[in-house]
Amino acid sequence: MSGILGKKVGMTSIYDESGKNIPVTVIEAGPCIVSQIRTKDVDGYDAVQLAYGEKKEKHTTNALKGHLHKAGTGPKAMIAEFTRFEKKKSLGETVTVEVFMEGEFVDVVGVTKGKGFQGVVKRHGFGGVGQATHGQHNRLRAPGSIGASSYPSRVFKGMRMAGRMGGDRVKLINLQIVKIIPEKNLILVKGAVPGPKNGFLKIERWN
Amino acid sequence: MSKNALIQFVEDQVAIKDFPAFSAGDTITVTYKIIEGTKERLQKFQGVVLQRVGEGPKATFTVRKISNNIGVERIFPVASPFIQEIEVNKKGAVRRARIFYLRSLRGKKARIKEARR
Numbered sequence: 001m002s003g004i005l006g007k008k009v010g011m012t013s014i015y016d017e018s019g020k021n022i023p024v025t026v027i028e029a030g031p032c033i034v035s036q037i038r039t040k041d042v043d044g045y046d047a048v049q050l051a052y053g054e055k056k057e058k059h060t061t062n063a064l065k066g067h068l069h070k071a072g073t074g075p076k077a078m079i080a081e082f083t084r085f086e087k088k089k090s091l092g093e094t095v096t097v098e099v100f101m102e103g104e105f106v107d108v109v110g111v112t113k114g115k116g117f118q119g120v121v122k123r124h125g126f127g128g129v130g131q132a133t134h135g136q137h138n139r140l141r142a143p144g145s146i147g148a149s150s151y152p153s154r155v156f157k158g159m160r161m162a163g164r165m166g167g168d169r170v171k172l173i174n175l176q177i178v179k180i181i182p183e184k185n186l187i188l189v190k191g192a193v194p195g196p197k198n199g200f201l202k203i204e205r206w207n
Numbered sequence: 208m209s210k211n212a213l214i215q216f217v218e219d220q221v222a223i224k225d226f227p228a229f230s231a232g233d234t235i236t237v238t239y240k241i242i243e244g245t246k247e248r249l250q251k252f253q254g255v256v257l258q259r260v261g262e263g264p265k266a267t268f269t270v271r272k273i274s275n276n277i278g279v280e281r282i283f284p285v286a287s288p289f290i291q292e293i294e295v296n297k298k299g300a301v302r303r304a305r306i307f308y309l310r311s312l313r314g315k316k317a318r319i320k321e322a323r324r
Contacts, residue, residue, distance in 0.1 A: 009213045013265055014221050019288040026217050184216060197211075 002086045002099050003204035004029045005052035005078050006187065008110070010197050014178065014188065024178050024188040027108075027201060031185065032095040035071040035079060048085035050095055053077030053200065078200045086207075097180050097187055100205060107173045109202040110194035115166035119143075124160040170194040221264035223286045229268075231256050231306050232299030232319050237270060237283060238292040249291060252281055255319065258305040271309065273317075278310065298322040 006029030013023045036049035051068060053076055060075035068076060071092045089095070100106065120126040120143040129139045143162070147155055172193060179188040193201060229235050236253040254272030257280065261267055264286040271280045283290060299319040309317055 009211055012214055012218050012263070014217065015264070015286065015288055021284055021287070024217075026214055028213060181217075184213060186213060186217065188217065 001082050001084050001204060001206055003050075003082045003106075003202065004095055004097060004099055005032050005050055005080055006030065006201050006203055007053065008193060008195055008197055008199045008201055009186075011192065016178075022178055022190055023192075024190055025193045027187045027189060027193070027203065028185055029187050029201075029203060030094070030096045033068075033071055033073045033076070034089045034091055034093045034095065035068055035073070035076070037089065037091060038081065045083060046085075047081045047083045048089050049079060049081045051076035051079045080202050082204060097182055097185055100177055100180060100187065100203075102177055102180055104177050104205060105174045106177060106189070106203050106205045107171055108175055108189065108193045109169065109171045109204070110199055112166045112168050112170050112194045113196050114164075117163060118165040119162045120160060123162060123165045126160075218263040218265075221286050222288075223264065224290070226285070226290075226293040227295050229256055229293070229295050231258050231304050232301030232322075233295055234297040234299065234319075235270065236292075236294040236296060237281075237290060238294075239283070239287075240289045240291060253296070254279075254281075255299065255306075255309065257307060257309065 006027045009026040009028050011023065011025050013021050016022055030052065032050040032052040034048055035051040038045060038047040038049065040046055051071070051073065055075040055077040057065075057075055065075060068074065073092065087099075115122070119141050121128055121141045126143060129142045129144050130136050132140060143160075146159055146161070172191075175193070176190040177187060178190050180186070181188075187203065189203075195201065233256050234254065235256055236251050238249055238251050241248055241250050252270055252272065254270040257269040257271050259266065259268045264284075266285040267282050268285065269280055269282050271278060273279070298321060300322040301319060306319075309319075
């Protein structure tokens with residue numbers, strides 16, 4: 001595994017050599033600091049912990065300050081682990097976008113935009129009930145039946161109903177890297193990625 | 208909302224050819240490249256510009272023409288490398304930026320006055 005942490009900048013479109021229009025998401029990724037090396041002997045598994053992003057000192061706990069001080073760096077906004085990192089890394093080393101190559105396929109993890117309390121049509125893709133005419137009213141976007149009566153006399157667990165939508169951790173797999181601009185720490189990924197602009201992202205590549 | 212500087216940086220790298228200025232109501236001829244299998248050829252599309260949308264590499268424009276009595280519309284991305292040339296044939300005098308009312312007009316009614324220079 002190989003990876004980096006970044007921030008969503010926004011979307012635009014570019015053209016490839018054959019003249020095809022490609023929608024891309026611009027991600028500002030790295031440079032990240034290696035903040036901890038986890039080893040099999042000490043932690044039970046091998047991983048590299050990366051830290052990324054600006055954070056004010058007054059908003060940082062002393063525990064985090066101390067942890068990052070060992071790697072010789074200031075407060076960071078996002079910290080994540082990458083198991084079985086491909087290249088050997090040492091504490092305090094920087095990881096830049098050059099861990100990836102153009103044309104590779106990566107997975108992008110982000111937290112989706114919060115949508116608030118939503119009905120079943122938007123949240124679960126239900127079709128709604130019936131038709132709009134013939135005296136029908138009030139039930140256009142209703143969920144319909146949620147189960148039988150005396151048996152089972154309860155609603156099954158996991159029944160899809162209205163509720164809070166969004167704000168979930170989502171991983172999109174196999175997004176192609178269209179372009180890498182190392183001097184600006186930018187990665188251009190084909191298609192959309194989860195989350196708002198300035199949302200933190202974890203970009204990883206498995207082999 | 209101002210555009211992010213990094214998005215601007217990426218968009219600046221997309222080469223956009225220098226075309227003559229045109230807007231909705233103008234009659235233009237777009238020469239564009241078509242690739243059929245391995246062969247390439249140029250085709251012309253002449254019609255009235257209905258609208259221009261977007262900016263930078265995302266900008267597009269819609270051209271409408273009447274072909275065999277059937278209205279045909281085509282949307283071209285301005286930054287598309289397939290567009291070879293855009294020629295402005297006639298400057299139209301229209302009052303709005305999106306002249307979709309043209310779709311419901313036929314024959315003599317669908318004419319657009321030429322703009323006075």
